[in-house]
Structure formats: structure tokens, C-alpha cells
Amino acid sequence: MWEGELAQEVWAYNESFPGPMIRANRGETAKITFKNNLPAHSIIHWHGLVVGTENDGQPQHAVHTGGTYNYDFEINQRAAFNWYHPHPHMMTGEQVYNGLAGGFIVNDSEEASKNLPAGKYEVPLVIRDASFSKSGALLYKPTSGGFLGQVALVNGTKDPYLDVDKAVYRFRVLNGANSRVFGLELSNGAPMHLIGNDGGLLPASTDMARIDMGNGERTDILVDFRNYKPGTKIMLRDARSGWDILEFRVGNTQEIPFYASLPISSDIEKLNSPVVTRTFSFDGMTKINGKVYEMDRIDWTVKRGQVERWVFKTNGNAPHPVHIHGASFQIQSRSGGRNRVFAWEAGWKDTVLLEDRETVTVLIRFDNFVGRYVMHCHKLEHEDMGMMANFEVVDQ
Ligand SMILES: [Cu+2]
CATH class of the missing domain: 2.60.40.420 (Cupredoxins -  blue copper proteins)
Incomplete structure (x- = not known):
């Protein structure tokens, strides 16, 4: 039973706030139509899902009021709780705030074998x-x-x-x-x-x-x-x-059996031996490496299949939660500030919290697709003011 006071007058996906929970199994294909009945241009990004550029919901894909955008992608990644939200240039904060966000759970056989509560x-x-x-x-x-x-x-x-x-x-x-x-x-x-x-x-x-x-x-x-x-x-x-x-x-209920055995463990490939190091400074509230986002500018290219070390720094105005589209990463270190990597930052991540005075180092490898992706601050007001950058994954 879920009780509380429901917010009124929201923007909603399929009249649901938050948006409908999407569940899919690894290996399935998602075919989703976005029909924009909002009084603003918009597009949906599938946060945490590794899909090709055309399915990623980037700012240049935004459609105007009355328009539609068709997504068609295979779910080829491990079980996780992903989510979806708008990603139009300069308007993401307002649209997410107004109620446009929902969960997208991916299940797989490894997770199913753990007998977790369901x-x-x-x-x-x-x-x-x-x-x-x-x-x-x-x-x-x-x-x-x-x-x-x-x-x-x-x-x-x-x-x-x-x-x-x-x-x-x-x-x-x-x-x-x-x-x-x-x-x-x-x-x-x-x-x-x-x-x-x-x-x-x-x-x-x-x-x-x-x-x-x-x-x-x-x-x-x-x-x-x-x-x-x-x-x-x-x-x-x-x-x-x-x-x-x-x-x-x-409640006054009989005890419900719990079938999982703790701790839950999972074999995760450890990325290592990066061949390229890139440093990104999250500057002020609007810039990455001194530049405000421009939709048509590609700021760097990444070779598909190669492990890279990306270093995130800031000169203030944090927290900056750094989010990367197109691949998950593994956090190697945090120096300054909180000065450690936390237990909830083990395994695979797509977003990492960068606080003032911190330097966070991650390893990343883009395996799946060539094409254009973005990296940005997920404080949505910073993203909307330009703390975002395009990069391109290429085969050379
Ligand atoms: Cu930020």
C-alpha cells in the first residue's frame, strides 16, 4: 500500500507521475514512441542504457510540440535500475522538475539467480x-x-x-x-x-x-x-x-521467508591499463574545460574498445554529479574533499559525485557503438547553462 499526498498539476509521461515503470529483460528489443504533447520541445534520454546515438535522446534530437520520435534499441547490458527523463538543450531542469522522469529496470539471469525479494x-x-x-x-x-x-x-x-x-x-x-x-x-x-x-x-x-x-x-x-x-x-x-x-x-503479519544468501556477490570485469588519460575541469556553473556546451561542437574523440582514464576536477561550485552517456565506468580514486571511494561507488557507474576540492579518476571503455555522446553535470541547472560537452566514439 502506497499512501501520501499526490502532487497536482505536473507534466507526465502517459499521465503517470513519476512516469510508468518500464521493465525489460536483457536481450529484448525496446520499441518506444515519444509523442510530444508538451508546450515545449523535448526528447527522452534513457539514463544508464547503452544505446546508439539515434536512440540516446540527445539535445539535437529534440522534437517540437506535436512531433514524434521513435526509439528502437536492443537491451544488451546487465541488470540494473536505469531511468528516463527529458534532455532538450537548456530546458532539462524545468521539464524534469515538472514531473517528467521514470524508472527503467533491466533484469537478467544472473540477477534472477540471487533470489532477491520480488x-x-x-x-x-x-x-x-x-x-x-x-x-x-x-x-x-x-x-x-x-x-x-x-x-x-x-x-x-x-x-x-x-x-x-x-x-x-x-x-x-x-x-x-x-x-x-x-x-x-x-x-x-x-x-x-x-x-x-x-x-x-x-x-x-x-x-x-x-x-x-x-x-x-x-x-x-x-x-x-x-x-x-x-x-x-x-x-x-x-x-x-x-x-x-x-x-x-x-504490520502485524507472519514473517515472510527470505531466500537470498548474503553477501550477494557478482563477478565484474575490472578495467585496467588505460592507454589515454583525459582531464576535465568542471568550471564555475556553466563550463567544462573552459567551454560552454554547443550542440554542434565535438570536443574530443574516443577510440572504440580502448580503456581510457578520465580525471574529473573542479574549481568550485560543486556538487557536480558527472554523468557520461554511451558507457559505464569504474571509479579508481577520489583525492581531496571526501578523499575516498565509497562502497556504493564500486562496480559499474554512469554518474559520480564530484564535490568541491575533489579529483575523481575513472576508467571507461566504449564497446558498443560508434557515434556521438555527451558528458555533463547532472545538476540540471548546470547542465542547462552549458556544463555539457559532445564527444564522438570512432573506429580508426
Ligand atoms: Cu555542476
């Missing part, structure tokens, strides 16, 4: 913030530093609660906020068992007291409610703002 025990949580007018309309007043709303919404609802059985639940969490970074923790200090992130299952799952999530990042956690008395209330809390964002209410 059905009503697997719950996606799209977390974001918002501000409302007195009449209940969404208010979007961004600043150059990013938009921070006054309340949290989980799956589109304010002050939500979830009635839970005496069971282990799997929560698939997305930070779908424009700019707010969340620090997830449970109000009773109980651990969250971290099993996955942007790119699917981790090499080894582990208990966490707190998990930080930048914009666009996902986390996959197990929470065990089996040992609580009926009537117990536990909050999922944001340690950064102090907000309670979701209340769990433990």
Missing part, C-alpha cells in the same frame, strides 16, 4: 524535492547554483508512508532531484544492506549506515523488517537536510 517486496523509490504554491502547483525558481525545493517527494507523493510486512524488502532508489544530494539513513540507525548501484549488482554487498546519492545516481538496498514489533515506525531520512522522507509502518 513482487511487492521490490519497491522502486524515486526521490526528489519540490516547492509548491499555496494552491498546490509546483514552483520552479532555479538559481545558477541549482534548484533546492522545500519538501521531499517519493514516487510523486509528499509525506508518504509504506505499510510493510515482517519481511526483507528490496528498495531501488533513484535520486531524481534537480540539484539536491541525499544522504540516506534509517531513523533507528539500522543498517541498509547495499547490493547495487547505477550499473547493477556490486562485486560484494555490504551493510551501510548511510548512503549518499548525487543527482541521477541509483542505489539498490535490502532493508530487513522481520524483527520489528507490529506498529513499529521507521523513517527513511535524509541526513543532509534532516528531512524524514518516507515512513515505514511494520
Whole structure:
């Protein structure tokens, strides 16, 4: 049972806020038509899905009001919680804020073999913030530093609660906020068992007291409610703002069996031996390496199939959650600032949080497609002001 106060007057995919949850198995083909009935141009990006340029939903693909865009792509990647949202040039922040975002879960046989909680025990949580007018309309007043709303919404609802059985639940969490970074923790200090992130299952799952999530990042956690008395209330809390964002209410139910064996592990190829190093400075609130995004400018080319080391730096105005289209990457190091790589950053990632004074190094390899992709700050107000760059994957 999902309860709370539903936001009114949103922009929505198929009249659903957040958008409909898409589920697909590895190897299936997705054929999706975007029909734009918005009073603005738009396009849909499949965040975390590795697809060719024409299916990636980049700014140059935006269609005007009344137009359509047809997607047709094979899902050729491991199980993970991906998502979709608009990506038109300079208008992504407003459109995502207005309600255009949804989850896209990919399943595969490896994940299925782990016997993880499923059905009503697997719950996606799209977390974001918002501000409302007195009449209940969404208010979007961004600043150059990013938009921070006054309340949290989980799956589109304010002050939500979830009635839970005496069971282990799997929560698939997305930070779908424009700019707010969340620090997830449970109000009773109980651990969250971290099993996955942007790119699917981790090499080894582990208990966490707190998990930080930048914009666009996902986390996959197990929470065990089996040992609580009926009537117990536990909050999922944001340690950064102090907000309670979701209340769990433990019911008077029989204990539900849990079939997975912990820790959950997954064999993940380790990228190594990079042949090229590139350094990207996220400058101010609008630039990467001193340049504002231009739709028709390609800033670098990458050889398909080759491991590269990409180094992200900033001269301030962070957090900058760095997102790359077209491939997942592996985080090697973080120096300065928080000065470590966190457990939720193991395995495969498509977005990494860069805070002030930090330098983050990743290894990346583009295996699947040649073509044009973008890298950008996923603080959507920075992206809209130009903190984005085109690059091209080529066969030489
Ligand atoms: Cu930024």
C-alpha cells in the first residue's frame, strides 16, 4: 500500500507521475514512441542504457510540440535500475522538475539467480524535492547554483508512508532531484544492506549506515523488517537536510521467508591499463574545460574498445554529479574533499559525485557503438547553462 499526498498539476509521461515503470529483460528489443504533447520541445534520454546515438535522446534530437520520435534499441547490458527523463538543450531542469522522469529496470539471469525479494517486496523509490504554491502547483525558481525545493517527494507523493510486512524488502532508489544530494539513513540507525548501484549488482554487498546519492545516481538496498514489533515506525531520512522522507509502518503479519544468501556477490570485469588519460575541469556553473556546451561542437574523440582514464576536477561550485552517456565506468580514486571511494561507488557507474576540492579518476571503455555522446553535470541547472560537452566514439 502506497499512501501520501499526490502532487497536482505536473507534466507526465502517459499521465503517470513519476512516469510508468518500464521493465525489460536483457536481450529484448525496446520499441518506444515519444509523442510530444508538451508546450515545449523535448526528447527522452534513457539514463544508464547503452544505446546508439539515434536512440540516446540527445539535445539535437529534440522534437517540437506535436512531433514524434521513435526509439528502437536492443537491451544488451546487465541488470540494473536505469531511468528516463527529458534532455532538450537548456530546458532539462524545468521539464524534469515538472514531473517528467521514470524508472527503467533491466533484469537478467544472473540477477534472477540471487533470489532477491520480488513482487511487492521490490519497491522502486524515486526521490526528489519540490516547492509548491499555496494552491498546490509546483514552483520552479532555479538559481545558477541549482534548484533546492522545500519538501521531499517519493514516487510523486509528499509525506508518504509504506505499510510493510515482517519481511526483507528490496528498495531501488533513484535520486531524481534537480540539484539536491541525499544522504540516506534509517531513523533507528539500522543498517541498509547495499547490493547495487547505477550499473547493477556490486562485486560484494555490504551493510551501510548511510548512503549518499548525487543527482541521477541509483542505489539498490535490502532493508530487513522481520524483527520489528507490529506498529513499529521507521523513517527513511535524509541526513543532509534532516528531512524524514518516507515512513515505514511494520504490520502485524507472519514473517515472510527470505531466500537470498548474503553477501550477494557478482563477478565484474575490472578495467585496467588505460592507454589515454583525459582531464576535465568542471568550471564555475556553466563550463567544462573552459567551454560552454554547443550542440554542434565535438570536443574530443574516443577510440572504440580502448580503456581510457578520465580525471574529473573542479574549481568550485560543486556538487557536480558527472554523468557520461554511451558507457559505464569504474571509479579508481577520489583525492581531496571526501578523499575516498565509497562502497556504493564500486562496480559499474554512469554518474559520480564530484564535490568541491575533489579529483575523481575513472576508467571507461566504449564497446558498443560508434557515434556521438555527451558528458555533463547532472545538476540540471548546470547542465542547462552549458556544463555539457559532445564527444564522438570512432573506429580508426
Ligand atoms: Cu555542476
